[in-house]
Every structure is written in structure tokens, then in C-alpha cells.
Amino acid sequence: MSLMLVFEQILNGIQFGVMLFLMAAGLTLVFGVMGLINLAHGSLYMIGAFAAAAVANATGSFLLALAASLGVAAAAGALVEFLVIRRLYNRDHLDQVLATFALILIFSEGTRWLFGSFPLYLDIPDYLKGAVILPGGLQYPLYRLTIILIGLLVAIALYLLIAKTKIGVRIRAGENDREMIAALGVDISKLYTAVFAIGAALAGLAGALVGAVQSVQVGMGEPVLILAFVVIVIGGIGSIKGAFIGALLVGLTEKLGSILLLALLSSFLEPAQAKSIAMMFSSMLIYILMAVVLVVKPSGLYGRRV
Amino acid sequence: MxxxxxxxxxxxxxxxxxxxxxxxxxxxxxxxxxxxxxxxxxxxxxxxxxxxxxxxxxxxxxxxxxxxxxxxxxxxxxxxxxxxxxxxxxxxxxxxxxxxxxxxxxxxxxxxxxxxxxxxxxxxxxxxxxxxxxxxxQNDGLHEAAGEYANKAGYSNSFIMAPNYPAGVDALTGYKRMFNGEPAGELFTKIGQNDYAAEIAQIRASDADSVFFFLPGGMGISFLKQYANSGLDLPLIGPAFSFDQGILQAVGEAAVGVKNTSQWNKxxxxxxxxxxxxxxxxxxxxxxxxxxxxxxxxxxxxxxxxxxxxxxxxxxxxxxxxxxxxxxxxxxxxxASNHHPIQNIYVREVIKEGDVFTNKIIETALIAHSDVYAADCSF
Known part of the structure; x- marks a missing residue:
């Protein structure tokens, strides 16, 4: 195991982490402010990717495609909030899970009906293609560096939005006391739609960014959704800061964990044996991390005490 | 449901x-x-x-x-x-x-x-x-042909990877059965996995002279797109599953020129x-x-x-x-006696025909090939 490999995996972990953050931010906001479990968040990720692929194929512009992913996912989010989700705020979590699960099926089959079952083509633009040589001589894909940059910028923007703006004040107030903020005359239903649309737009952006290096296909959102839930549980439900730290932790664990574990086991076990044990544990690492965090801090790293 | x-x-x-x-x-x-x-x-x-x-x-x-x-x-x-x-x-x-x-x-x-x-x-x-x-x-067949082709192409230490499920295990077994070299590294990925950054890092860290991979469907699209931008340029070989007509259009230019093995082509x-x-x-x-x-x-x-x-x-x-x-x-x-095919397996190359990405056969890897498991089979 070389130092170079560790360095590359750290970058991979950060890149994966900021992607998860884009997903988890919306999820945790929606849960924190409205108390809603939204399983259909992965579908918004898929919608973003499909919107980007469709626009990129029609116009050839990657920036327009990213804009479309934000716009279409936000619109889809707002529409779903207005038509379905709104009716679920006062219901219990089981009803919310059922209804949003139904939304997953509707979105998946709807997308299949519109775009067909075969994966769509979405490629990164020429100016982001290829690898750059980092200090130390490591070659690293330019596009992944760009994703890290975009993710960090979004995190800063989100922090400013929540900490410094009026809508941010309302979101924080909504997290603390839903009834009170409504009683003070804030139009709570508009606030909810806005929060839902912001979360949806971020998920859509994540889908488009990732879709360009993975495959744009029906059902692409669900595996990410599971990890996003792990992230918000680790970070503490409702906390954007928690989601950011949690996402980076999960990303680094996922990418670094297996090689470090293998190196550790190889120091005292036969190579073949070390490999099979490392492989077995590497897929569990994230969940072990989650379990440890929950034992030490039952409401997550930055969660409110319950 | x-x-x-x-x-x-x-x-x-x-x-x-x-x-x-x-x-x-x-x-x-x-x-x-x-x-x-x-x-x-x-x-x-x-x-x-x-x-x-x-x-x-x-x-x-x-x-x-x-x-x-x-x-x-x-x-x-x-x-x-x-x-x-x-x-x-x-x-x-x-x-x-x-x-x-x-x-x-x-x-x-x-x-x-x-x-x-x-x-x-x-x-x-x-x-x-x-x-x-x-x-x-039989699952091994196309991968055996890929191993045979790798010998001919002069590769001696391929990095090999496949998803961790029965066909993935068969894939690596099949490749290694025919491949005369020593694998530079061997990885099982998760089925349905879409991010191959960690695997690409490990390929980079190895001293492989080629990469053999079996990643059917969307997994293959993701890997090929990410590999193309990784700065790595080791030759790729794989079975037809990552290069079939359904997914080539989604992979695009990244697949052109890659050799893959198949029992059929158009x-x-x-x-x-x-x-x-x-x-x-x-x-x-x-x-x-x-x-x-x-x-x-x-x-x-x-x-x-x-x-x-x-x-x-x-x-x-x-x-x-x-x-x-x-x-x-x-x-x-x-x-064959175990009700599995005896057939030729070909090497194909991904090409661009007009606007469409597709394959053309360049040589025959295995003639009238059947699997090794038939000997264990008795009805």
C-alpha cells in the first residue's frame, strides 16, 4: 500500500462525501423542519440526472444541463409537496413512508415511460475531461476535483442561507417550534414548499453531477438514498452541519476503510485470508461507524437531545 | 405489490x-x-x-x-x-x-x-x-475467451475485477483458467455499485499491464466513463456484457477500441x-x-x-x-452432455458506425468451446 494510494482514496472519499452531502442536506432539512421521512428523495436525484441528460443531448451544453437539473428537480419537488406531501405532515411516520414509497414507484415507472429502460447518455464536457497532475505527482480526474469544489461551494452557500438570511431564520425557527412560527404569522405552507424545493434541487444537482460519470438510469437514486439516511443519522437529524460532517465521515470510511483494513489485517494474517476478511468487513464499515456514533451520541453528532 | x-x-x-x-x-x-x-x-x-x-x-x-x-x-x-x-x-x-x-x-x-x-x-x-x-x-465461457485473447495480446499481469455474486466469481475463475500470466490484483465489487474511484485507485497503485473486468449493465457504463477520465491508459478487456448494444450508446467514445468477447455479433x-x-x-x-x-x-x-x-x-x-x-x-x-452450448467465441472491437456505437468481430478466440463442468454432470 503506497502513500499515493491513500492520498487518492482520501480525495475519493471527500468527493463521495460532498456528493452524499448534497443528498443528505435536503433530507435532513425536510426531516428537521417538517418532521417528514421522505423516501422519494432518491427519485428527485434521478429526475435531476434525467433532466440533465435530456437537456445536454438537446443543447450540448453541460452548464445548461446542470441548470435544468436544479430547475426540474426543484419544480418536481414543489409539485410533489403541493399535491402529496402536504397531506402527510400531521400523519405518523408509517403513513409517510408508505406514501413516499409509492412516489418512488410512480417516479420510476413514469421515467421509464418517458425515457425508456435503456440508460441515457450524459458525459462530462470536454473542458473537464481527463486527469490533472497534483502536487506529489498523483494523477486525479479533473471532474472529480470539480465535484469537490462544487460540493464545498454549495455547503458554504447553504450555511449562509440558513445562518444569514430571513428564510434561514424561518427554517431554524420551524425546526425549533413549528406551532409557534405559524402562530407568529409566517406562512408555514409556503415555507414548507420552499424548503422541500431547495432539498429537491440539491438532490437533482447531485444526480446530474454523478450521472455524468455513472449511468443515468431508472432506479439510480435508491442506493444513494440509503447512504444519505445513514449520513443524517450519524450527523444528527435536522442539522446541516451534522449532515456535512457525517457525509465526509461516511465518504472517507467507504473509500479508505477497505484498504486500511486490508493493510492492517495483512500485517498478521495470510494474504488470502486477510483479503476475504477485509472484503467481508468493508461493506459493513459504514454501518459499524453508524452504530458506534449512536452508542456514544444517541441523537447523532450534532443532533438535538431528545 | x-x-x-x-x-x-x-x-x-x-x-x-x-x-x-x-x-x-x-x-x-x-x-x-x-x-x-x-x-x-x-x-x-x-x-x-x-x-x-x-x-x-x-x-x-x-x-x-x-x-x-x-x-x-x-x-x-x-x-x-x-x-x-x-x-x-x-x-x-x-x-x-x-x-x-x-x-x-x-x-x-x-x-x-x-x-x-x-x-x-x-x-x-x-x-x-x-x-x-x-x-x-456457461458463465465462464466468455471470460475464458478473454483470458485466451489476453495471452495472444501478450498481457502477463492483468488487474481483474467483477461483482461479488455467482456470475462474478465464475468470471474471474474463467479468465484465470485460460490466462497464462499472474493477476496483478483481484477485486470483487458490490453488485449494483456505481462509483469505481476506489477500484481505479487500486489499479493505479498496482503494476498491471492490462485490466480485465466483468461489470454487466449500468455498472459497466459507470466504470468505463470513470476509467476514461482517470489518466490511466492500460488496455481493457472484458466479456460482451459491458459492451452490448443497449449500453454502448450511454458509454459513448470511452468504449471505442476496447476488445470484448462474445458468442454472437450482428x-x-x-x-x-x-x-x-x-x-x-x-x-x-x-x-x-x-x-x-x-x-x-x-x-x-x-x-x-x-x-x-x-x-x-x-x-x-x-x-x-x-x-x-x-x-x-x-x-x-x-x-454438450450437460445441456450447455458448444459454440465459437469471438473477439469483438467497439467501433463507431455513423452515429451509432457498435461492435465488429476481429477474430475467433475459441472454436467449438464447451465448459469444463460437463465432466461433473450426470443426470
Missing amino acids: KFSKLTFTAALALALSATNASADLKVGMITTLSGGGAGLGIDVRDGFMLAVEQSGVEGLSVVIEDDQRKPDVAVQLADKLIQSEKVDVLTGIIWSNLAMAVVPSTTAQGKFYLSPNAGPAALAGKGCHANYFNVAW DIENPANMAFVKSFKEKYDRLPSLYASQGFDTANLLLSAMATADVNDQDAFRTALEAADFESVRGEFAF
Whole structure:
């Protein structure tokens, strides 16, 4: 195991982490402010990717495609909030899970009906293609560096939005006391739609960014959704800061964990044996991390005490 | 949950020839029509139904169900098709882990199973069954051909990787069986995995001179796109599954020039294949993939047996299937003693034809190849 490999995996972990953050931010906001479990968040990720692929194929512009992913996912989010989700705020979590699960099926089959079952083509633009040589001589894909940059910028923007703006004040107030903020005359239903649309737009952006290096296909959102839930549980439900730290932790664990574990086991076990044990544990690492965090801090790293 | 069920009745065409004595036959097709692997199942289904339609045969009905790539769903569907729909023959499964869940119980209940895709080693050797026929390949086959090609190309330490499920294990086993070099590294990835950054980092850290990978469907698209931008330029080799017609358009330029192995390609010159490619394109407005060719061959095998034997006379029907008296679109085709194909496997190269990415055959890797598991199989 070389130092170079560790360095590359750290970058991979950060890149994966900021992607998860884009997903988890919306999820945790929606849960924190409205108390809603939204399983259909992965579908918004898929919608973003499909919107980007469709626009990129029609116009050839990657920036327009990213804009479309934000716009279409936000619109889809707002529409779903207005038509379905709104009716679920006062219901219990089981009803919310059922209804949003139904939304997953509707979105998946709807997308299949519109775009067909075969994966769509979405490629990164020429100016982001290829690898750059980092200090130390490591070659690293330019596009992944760009994703890290975009993710960090979004995190800063989100922090400013929540900490410094009026809508941010309302979101924080909504997290603390839903009834009170409504009683003070804030139009709570508009606030909810806005929060839902912001979360949806971020998920859509994540889908488009990732879709360009993975495959744009029906059902692409669900595996990410599971990890996003792990992230918000680790970070503490409702906390954007928690989601950011949690996402980076999960990303680094996922990418670094297996090689470090293998190196550790190889120091005292036969190579073949070390490999099979490392492989077995590497897929569990994230969940072990989650379990440890929950034992030490039952409401997550930055969660409110319950 | 309730899933869409399509029942096709292929008994509409006028039979001009003299009536043959075959009784009615009901086929149950369980395949992946939704979720990430849907393109593969849809191709098998479309190829199969095209052959049924072209035959104009009377008395054959097909019930199609979607397994969503979930083994538990596939098992439930198989029970339903056998017990309440009373099908005589099951077919359609794409994924080896699903085949392992469905095929043994199907044959144990006295039904025939014709596999249009999955060919796990366990069902070719000790777990073989007289009523189980594989019309595609034993899983190892295409990977063995890739190993053989790697020798010829002069590679001596490939980095090899595949998803961690029965077909992935078969893939690496098959490659290593033929490959004379030493793998520089060996990795099992998660099935359905889409981010290969960690794997690419490990390839970079190894001293490999080539990369062999088996990543079917969307997994292959993701890997190829990420590999193309990683700064790595080791030659890639793989089986046809990451380069089939359904996904090449989504991969784009990143795949051009890559060598891959397949038992079929659209440029194999025989009348059956040329007619198949033409009619598939006319009916579905896309080029057929190897999955479609396998579905087409499976249906034609079934039709050939139906023409000479009654499915209720199991021994006669089995003998008729064993004869494989049909025009396979891949050319020469026969069954080995374990009911798996004996066939040529070719090396193809990804090319761009006009605006469409596709493959052309450049050489033959293995001639009249059959699998090594036949020796362990006795009915």
C-alpha cells in the first residue's frame, strides 16, 4: 500500500462525501423542519440526472444541463409537496413512508415511460475531461476535483442561507417550534414548499453531477438514498452541519476503510485470508461507524437531545 | 405489490403448412423488466417474442413477469407460474443469483427450464438437471475467451475485477483458467455499485499491464466513463456484457477500441442472423444486443422441439431439445452432455458506425468451446 494510494482514496472519499452531502442536506432539512421521512428523495436525484441528460443531448451544453437539473428537480419537488406531501405532515411516520414509497414507484415507472429502460447518455464536457497532475505527482480526474469544489461551494452557500438570511431564520425557527412560527404569522405552507424545493434541487444537482460519470438510469437514486439516511443519522437529524460532517465521515470510511483494513489485517494474517476478511468487513464499515456514533451520541453528532 | 402482467397469445397467424401434432404449450417468462437491469430483460423478451411471432405457430402462449432483479420475487413468480398458471416451460432469467434461486425448484417440479442468459457453474456441473438447458453459455465461457485473447495480446499481469455474486466469481475463475500470466490484483465489487474511484485507485497503485473486468449493465457504463477520465491508459478487456448494444450508446467514445468477447455479433454472416438483425431493427427500431440474440435463439430452440414432440411426453421433448435442430443466429450450435452450448467465441472491437456505437468481430478466440463442468454432470 503506497502513500499515493491513500492520498487518492482520501480525495475519493471527500468527493463521495460532498456528493452524499448534497443528498443528505435536503433530507435532513425536510426531516428537521417538517418532521417528514421522505423516501422519494432518491427519485428527485434521478429526475435531476434525467433532466440533465435530456437537456445536454438537446443543447450540448453541460452548464445548461446542470441548470435544468436544479430547475426540474426543484419544480418536481414543489409539485410533489403541493399535491402529496402536504397531506402527510400531521400523519405518523408509517403513513409517510408508505406514501413516499409509492412516489418512488410512480417516479420510476413514469421515467421509464418517458425515457425508456435503456440508460441515457450524459458525459462530462470536454473542458473537464481527463486527469490533472497534483502536487506529489498523483494523477486525479479533473471532474472529480470539480465535484469537490462544487460540493464545498454549495455547503458554504447553504450555511449562509440558513445562518444569514430571513428564510434561514424561518427554517431554524420551524425546526425549533413549528406551532409557534405559524402562530407568529409566517406562512408555514409556503415555507414548507420552499424548503422541500431547495432539498429537491440539491438532490437533482447531485444526480446530474454523478450521472455524468455513472449511468443515468431508472432506479439510480435508491442506493444513494440509503447512504444519505445513514449520513443524517450519524450527523444528527435536522442539522446541516451534522449532515456535512457525517457525509465526509461516511465518504472517507467507504473509500479508505477497505484498504486500511486490508493493510492492517495483512500485517498478521495470510494474504488470502486477510483479503476475504477485509472484503467481508468493508461493506459493513459504514454501518459499524453508524452504530458506534449512536452508542456514544444517541441523537447523532450534532443532533438535538431528545 | 401488484406487477404488470402481459399475456401474449401467439396463435393468430394462419398456419399454412400441414398441421403438426404438437399439443398446446405454455411458457412462463420471468425476467428483469424494471429497475437497473431492465434493458437486459427487455432485450431477451423482445428477441423471444420476435421469434414466436415470426414462427406463426399455433398453441404457444407466453406469460411474462417482472422479477425486478430480486431473487425472492423471482421465486414467488416461479411458484405462481408453475402452480396457478400451469406453465410447461420456464425461461427468461438474466441474473445468476436469481437462476440459482429458481432453476433447481423448477426442474424438481418436473418442468423444463431454458436459460436465455444466466449459466452459473453450479448448474452446469454437479447441480445439472436433465430438464435444464442453457441456450446462451456457461458463465465462464466468455471470460475464458478473454483470458485466451489476453495471452495472444501478450498481457502477463492483468488487474481483474467483477461483482461479488455467482456470475462474478465464475468470471474471474474463467479468465484465470485460460490466462497464462499472474493477476496483478483481484477485486470483487458490490453488485449494483456505481462509483469505481476506489477500484481505479487500486489499479493505479498496482503494476498491471492490462485490466480485465466483468461489470454487466449500468455498472459497466459507470466504470468505463470513470476509467476514461482517470489518466490511466492500460488496455481493457472484458466479456460482451459491458459492451452490448443497449449500453454502448450511454458509454459513448470511452468504449471505442476496447476488445470484448462474445458468442454472437450482428455481423456474423449466416442467413438466420442477417434476417434476425434486419427484422429486429424493423420491429423495435434499435439494433439487437447479444441478450436479444439469446432470447431469439431460446424461442427458436423451443419451437423446434415443439414441432417434433409433445411437451407432455417429457422424454421425447427432452430428446427434441437436445437435438438443437434450429438455425442459431450465432451459427454452429450444439448441446454438450450437460445441456450447455458448444459454440465459437469471438473477439469483438467497439467501433463507431455513423452515429451509432457498435461492435465488429476481429477474430475467433475459441472454436467449438464447451465448459469444463460437463465432466461433473450426470443426470
